[in-house]
Amino acid sequence: MFSQSLFEDEADMSSQLGFFTFPPNNNNMGSAITTSLPFGICNHKTLTIIPPSFAAHNNSLIESTSLRQKEDLTTSIFGGPHLLSLQKSSANTWAWGEVNESNNIKRSRDNIDDHLGVSAIKMKKMKSSTRKVREPRFCFKTLSDVDVLDDGYKWRKYGQKVVKNTQHPRSYYRCTQDNCRVKKRVERLAEDPRMVITTYEGRHVHSPSLDEDDSQASSQLNNLLW
DNA sequence: CGGATTTGACCTGCGC
């Protein structure tokens, strides 16, 4: 269902950098992706996938603690009762799992990968040298015609650069809110120009500036994510 | 006219 690569970016595991591809290759989620938010929750062992369409369709994921609610939500999104989670399975690999009745993440044993069309992914080893502290970054891939996805925040473009070995320029955006230093980069994947790679850097210090209905869902998601 | 975008110049970090 997803194709992705994920790698740790910083020693601060809360700022892992992941790539995910929405929508799945061959189903009807295509339209849901056009309004997307970052959608991963990371800690040092797991990464839970929150489909961006949650933001558009409901705001109950964050508050929901019952498996039933999660099933309802994920069924509507995935066509199955799986809240996806990536779990660190060894030093360098991650595996998909699902949330069980106790709200724990169950490692996939019955080839959930096949069911969902995903495969375990490899992580890049972290560089060992000391590096200067960077803002938390989150990066994801989206299949989209439009470069700039509607994430609920207002952005001002401040630069564009042609990156080596790619025919598509990379655009640089800053959040327009005063005192908010969040930046994002947007570029097309060289191997597949249909894919947009969006990289967020930093934490918003404010809520998204959306219409009334959307803002609640989005702010909850973003509170969780950032 | 004011805010957003464009784009060439400049800055910075990194590898050699």
Next chain:
DNA sequence: GCGCAGGTCAAATCCG
């Protein structure tokens, strides 16, 4: 130290 590539700045331009 040098060159390269990516990131940022800011003046010019665009556009509603």
